Amino acid sequence: MSKEPKKELKVRYYKPKADIKLDISDIQNFVYDMSRCIKCKGCHWVDHTYMPGTKFMTRCPSGTKYEFDAYQAAGKMRIGHAMAEGVLDWNDKALEVIYACTLCGACDVGCKRNLDLEVELTLESLRVKAVKDGKGPMPAHKKIADNISKKKNFFAADQKKRTDWMPKGITPAKKADVLYFVGCSASFVNPEIAQSTVKILKSSGTEFMLMPDEECCGNTIFSVGMLDEAREIAKRNVEAMRKTGAKTLLLSCAEGYRMWKVDYPKLMNISTDELGFKVVHLVEFVDELMKAGKLKMKKEFNTRMTYHDSCSLGRLSDKWTPWEGKRGWMGCVEPRLKRRRGTEGLYAQPRNILNAIPGVDLIEMPRTRENTFCCGAGRGTKEAFPELANFAAEHRLEEVKYVGAETLVSSCPWCKNKFAQAVKANGNDVQVLDISEVICASIDA
Ligand code: SF4
Ligand code: SF4
Known part of the structure; x- marks a missing residue:
């Protein structure tokens, strides 16, 4: 009998970095987090203590749709860990798994109830690695990147028409303390949101200005891992904002809000407080x-309504503070790291507003606030994985129907469009509105 030479098994004992930084440009900063995932699935299921029943118990759109563990954060963490250790290379499936994800942050807050692993940052960092390794982003993302680089907006629309939505009778000031950053969606696709926003400002006697030559905020560029390009956009926009002298940057888009408040500082290695101006969403x-008694909801809006918490206005919007330090015994870190747990999101403000409107019967869905279920639209999902985006929106609409709501309200054009599309596709009779439209109708602007 011929004896085959014994294969040598290469066992690597990999030690995560001891000096670490919350810096997504290097996946090595998250090897500890990936290696300590215990597959408990807190990133996939909503904790029983928070669930008023047995329906709608998952938090991860990707894991819920594709069912295999690989698509949940736990699977992505394992794939990433193997890649960071150099024992797994990119292949089509791995790339799909990393990008078929709404980067909604549900897994991050789920994991941090127990283990404090930096899941969201790990997922962002894996996309940065995909781009650095020449594998990412997906073809649909490259098309958007091209639009933004050539036309300065997401839709490759004519920039000269960017302010065409401005209603007659409203003129922005040349200089003001409040600057309304409209964003690509409200500028080109959802003029009703931009129009409602400026009408609300006018009704409350708030002087506002627009950013001269407003360009895309770069949310998708950042979200798909194109870090260098996103950093350039961040620097350009922050510089342009500082130059205006305005003290408050106002947004009506949740994605833009997160980008300015959290990801620009992250890209520029500064804290949110060091931006030099306040980033505020319309609901705040x-x-x-x-x-302050400057705006009163007067007109009745008789409807059974439910409110959808956008991920970027809620759990993803805790302030950013750069951190670097050491990891020691049992994984403890120093100096002290204040984890971002999604608890500082804008949860109370939209509810205060809607509850103040006469006739509104506001009912909550089972998954709310930091446990919200993503609409599926953002962060490059609807372009590269439309079937995942549709699934997420339709799944959420099931929840809307479950509580018997006639009207679904959100605070982001991305959510509004995705839900409106799902309602149309399914012949549903739910009315989908942005909160700016509801406010505008009630103050009779
Ligand atoms: S909750 Fe955290 S530790 Fe548990 S499976 Fe998910 S990523 Fe891993
Ligand atoms: S970011 Fe959202 S979609 Fe992606 S793995 Fe986490 S929970 Fe799932």
Whole structure:
């Protein structure tokens, strides 16, 4: 009998970095997090203590749709870990698994109830690695990147028409303390949101300006891992904002809000507080105006309504603070790291506003606030994985129907469009509105 030479098994004992930084440009910063995932699935299931029943118990759109563990954060963490150790190379499936994900942050807050692993940052860093290794992003993302680089907006629309939505009778100031950053969606696809926003500003006597030569915020570029390009956009926009002298940057788009408040500072290695201006979403602004007695919801809106928490306005919007330090015994870190757990999101403000509108019967869906279920639209998903985006929106609509709501309200054009599309495709009779439209109707602007 011929004796085959004994194969040598190469066992690597990999030690995660001891000096670490919350820096997504290097996947090695997250090897500890990936290697310590215990597959408990807190990133996939909503904890029983938070669930008022047995329906709608998952939090991960990707894992819920594709069912295999690989698509949940736990699977992505394993794939990433093997890649970071150099024992797995990119292949088509691995690339699909990393990008077929809405980067919604549900897994991150789920994991941090127990283990404090930096799941969202790991997933972002894996996309950065995919781009660095010449494998990512997906073809549909490259098309958007091309639009933004050539036309300065997401839709390759004519930039000269960017402010065509401005209603007659409203003229922005040349200089003002409040600058309304409209964003690509409200500028070109959802003029009703931009129009409602400026009408609310006018009604409350708030002087506002627009950013001269506003360009895309770069949310998708950042989200798909094109870090260098996203950093250039961040620097350009922050510099342009600082130059205006405005003190408050106002947004009506949740994705843009997260980008300015969290990801620009992340890209520039500064904290949110070091931006030099305040980043505020319309719901915060209106809530403050109501408290100051400058805006009153007067007109009745008789409907059974439910509110969808956008991921980027909620769990993904805790302030950013750069951190670097050491990891020691049992994985403990120093200096102290204040984890971003999604608890500082804008959850109360939209509810205060909607509850103040006469006639509104506001009912909650089972998954709310940091446990919200993503609409599926953002962060490069609907372009590269439309079937995942459709699934997520339709799954959420099931929840809307389950609570018997006639009207679904959100605070982001991306959510509004995705839900409106799903309603149309399924012959549903749910009315989908942005909160700016509801406010505008109630103040009779
Ligand atoms: S919750 Fe955290 S530790 Fe548990 S499976 Fe998910 S990523 Fe892993
Ligand atoms: S970011 Fe969202 S879709 Fe992606 S793995 Fe986490 S929970 Fe799932």
